[in-house]
Amino acid sequence: MSSGDVSRALRRVAHEILERNKGASDLVVLGIPTRGVALADRLVAVMAEVEGRDVPSGALDITMHRDDLRRNPIRAIEHTVIPAPGIDDKTVVLVDDVLFSGRTVRAAMDALSEIGRPRAVRLAVLVDRGHRDLPIRADYVGKNLPTSRSERVQVCLSEHDGLDEVRISGGER
């Protein structure tokens, strides 16, 4: 995906979220660090443009809820930032860059349940690459990218990597 593809996909996703939610009321957009936070910020920027009002956004660190902590070296913990009105009775849209096994999203739902009780939780991702381990699906998808398990999907965003791009690398075809 080129930088144009990324921004078009994000604009469409932002519109879809607003359409499904019938506007921006009671919406909270939470990004999953690190790239999900940048995506969440971009989504709310588009929504603000369309609706003419700010949509609360934040970050949700899920490190402490991962189920693979014991299999990996210690990870640094990112900050969780919940916008002031909280998430109780709101529609929370979780945002991540790539949806793969679904384990990150599972951890994010656990993390959310400790912060409050949203009315609904939706999932928006830039890339859905398939190969789910858990019964989880995305509500809003930037692009479906069929891959093999051995391939790597790399999402680059200008906030972190200097340019917008999605690449598939590695893997035997």
Added chain:
Amino acid sequence: MKRHLLSMNDLDRQDILAILDTAESMQDVQRREVKKLPTLRGRTVVNMFFEDSTRTRSSFEIAGKWLSADMINISGKGSSTSKGESLRDTVRTVAAMGVDGFVIRHSASGSAQQVSEWVDAVVINAGDGLHEHPTQALLDAYSMRRRLGDLAGLQVAMVGDLTHSRVFRSNLICLKSLGARVTVVAPPTLMPAGVDAWAAAEGFDTSYDLDAVLPTMDAVMMLRVQRERMSGGFFPTAREYTVGYGLTRERLRALQKHTVICHPGPMNRGLEIAADAADAAQSLVLDQVSAGVAVRMSVLYHLFAGEGSLA
């Protein structure tokens, strides 16, 4: 990071910063309605305290519980040690029950190190005699950093009973790693033997004149006069100690506006620290206590959450 936390020397600068950064996130958890994280579910950690303690023991216990570890308390009194069982037998007995870690406080210097050689579990030193108390140094650094920012280049004074202070020894190593300049102040009788050679080797300053030191400091750490270890005639009277080395109301006025005051607790109000100083806006004493839980959560996370941490 090493497997155990026995001394501040087990942590390099990178490790210290990682622990302090994680503690920042843990402090967010402290303010939440539900304070429980599932991270250490299924881990069992034993708090073994052979010396009296309020804040260290309870903050380790709270820290462990908030991370969903099972925390068990064993104190010297009321355990089999009072029937004459040796430390080695006691810890090996408990280790044989399959625990993952020990948090240990004991009056013998080097006891945590010894325990780490006797058992397979992870050992955290929560104060061993006159030797070290690493988590206290970490929470002091954390509290100071929150108020003052990066500690590199800051002037920190440690004042009081240096000879008997494990807090002093751990802080010295920690502050040096973080780049602060330390000045130690004590009456000659409470300066550790051979301090001059030590100061030259480790790069800290010594002074016997508190009033000369105070005006240039960014942080002043008052150490407790340990009455239980004061049988050796180190100073003539408590009053005389206060006049020479207590943080009195007059000395409080001599501090710069931004200078912070730390005390590891428990405080002897009116002896090493006046009530005015302990309760001043510049005082970090209560910040240190709440930081204690966040920093200990962070330490438990770094020692128990990752791969290879299981014995």
